[in-house]
Amino acid sequence: MAQSPIVRPIVIAHRGASGYLPxxxxxxxxxxxxxxxxxLEQDVVITQDNQPIVLHDIHLDTVTDVVQRxxxxxxxxxxxxxxxxxxxxxxxxxxxxxxxxxxxxxxxxHRFPTTPxxxxxxxxxxxxxxxxxxxxxSGRDVGIYPEIKxxxxxxxxxxxxxxxVLRTLEQYGYQDRTSNAYLQCFDFDECxxxxxxxxxxLKLVQLLSHDDIDLSQTENQLKQIAxxxxxxxxxxxxxxxxxxxxxxxxxxxESANTCGLVVHPYTIRQDALPDFANDLQHLHEIVFRQAGAxxxxxxxxxxxxxxLQAK
Numbered sequence: 001m002a003q004s005p006i007v008r009p010i011v012i013a014h015r016g017a018s019g020y021l022p023x024x025x026x027x028x029x030x031x032x033x034x035x036x037x038x039x040l041e042q043d044v045v046i047t048q049d050n051q052p053i054v055l056h057d058i059h060l061d062t063v064t065d066v067v068q069r070x071x072x073x074x075x076x077x078x079x080x081x082x083x084x085x086x087x088x089x090x091x092x093x094x095x096x097x098x099x100x101x102x103x104x105x106x107x108x109x110h111r112f113p114t115t116p117x118x119x120x121x122x123x124x125x126x127x128x129x130x131x132x133x134x135x136x137x138s139g140r141d142v143g144i145y146p147e148i149k150x151x152x153x154x155x156x157x158x159x160x161x162x163x164x165v166l167r168t169l170e171q172y173g174y175q176d177r178t179s180n181a182y183l184q185c186f187d188f189d190e191c192x193x194x195x196x197x198x199x200x201x202l203k204l205v206q207l208l209s210h211d212d213i214d215l216s217q218t219e220n221q222l223k224q225i226a227x228x229x230x231x232x233x234x235x236x237x238x239x240x241x242x243x244x245x246x247x248x249x250x251x252x253x254e255s256a257n258t259c260g261l262v263v264h265p266y267t268i269r270q271d272a273l274p275d276f277a278n279d280l281q282h283l284h285e286i287v288f289r290q291a292g293a294x295x296x297x298x299x300x301x302x303x304x305x306x307x308l309q310a311k
Contacts, residue, residue, distance in 0.1 A: 010295035011304045013037035019299035025119040035302035039143040046159045051087040052124040064093040065116045095119040128172045143180035151190040195228040207233040218255040231262035239291040242276045253292045266297040
């Protein structure tokens with residue numbers, strides 16, 4: 001029997017349980033599933049042969065051994081782009097923990113080792129089949145939370161990433177508002193296109209950067225977003241900040257509530273706390289109890305779930 005509906009804020013596993021295993025691998029998703037996350041995130045980019053793959057960046061060089069495997073396939077900027085490789089080539093690469101290209105060292109030094117692993121980059125379809133299989137065998141109903149990455153850039157490269165993603169989601173049964181899925185994107189124009197031109201009925205979240213919202217005009221801006229979206233995904237810095245060494249909560253969630261929008265901020269990390277949080281417990285208190293977020297992205301879904309269950 002499927003679990004009862006969630007009544008607490010939701011926990012979205014950011015790139016899976018990425019605090020413990022290399023991001024966006026099926027192993028990271030399996031761990032996040034086992035840690036009781038409510039949704040698993042999928043960042044999606046497109047291959048040369050039009051396959052949607054689960055990868056955070058349009059580049060391959062920060063999380064795979066592509067530099068060693070295909071040293072002559074870089075572009076003039078020195079980067080290796082997923083769109084220049086076929087799915088078969090990409091799935092021959094070994095995934096590793098994210099590195100800083102300038103230093104060659106791990107972005108998060110205390111996480112999984114940066115040596116290449118036996119883990120591979122999955123397609124969006126492979127990951128959905130994996131999650132749906134776990135849902136069936138466990139009796140749970142964990143949702144998906146795909147993000148369309150750089151849609152305007154993909155179109156300049158001759159690929160309609162959004163159309164490809166929507167076709168894949170429909171193929172696997174995510175095709176109306178009752179689907180246990182959120183679709184997200186940073187591109188304002190693309191979110192409007194998803195709703196009005198492509199007419200997707202899926203729940204839609206407008207991702208925000210810190211500079212996308214003027215906190216003195218929050219409600220007016222959110223009313224415009226509410227015309228096409230169901231929620232917003234802001235950075236933590238739009239929920240709270242330090243002022244005279246005191247944590248100040250913004251009006252973002254309150255204004256979003258007025259506009260009928262859910263708020264799912266990013267990203268809770270115990271090894272990269274914002275300046276307004278003393279520790280992970282404090283950060284959780286601020287995000288959920290003080291700011292009142294309806295959910296959040298977390299690299300450590302087990303710790304976020306534990307906090308919410310305890311409260």
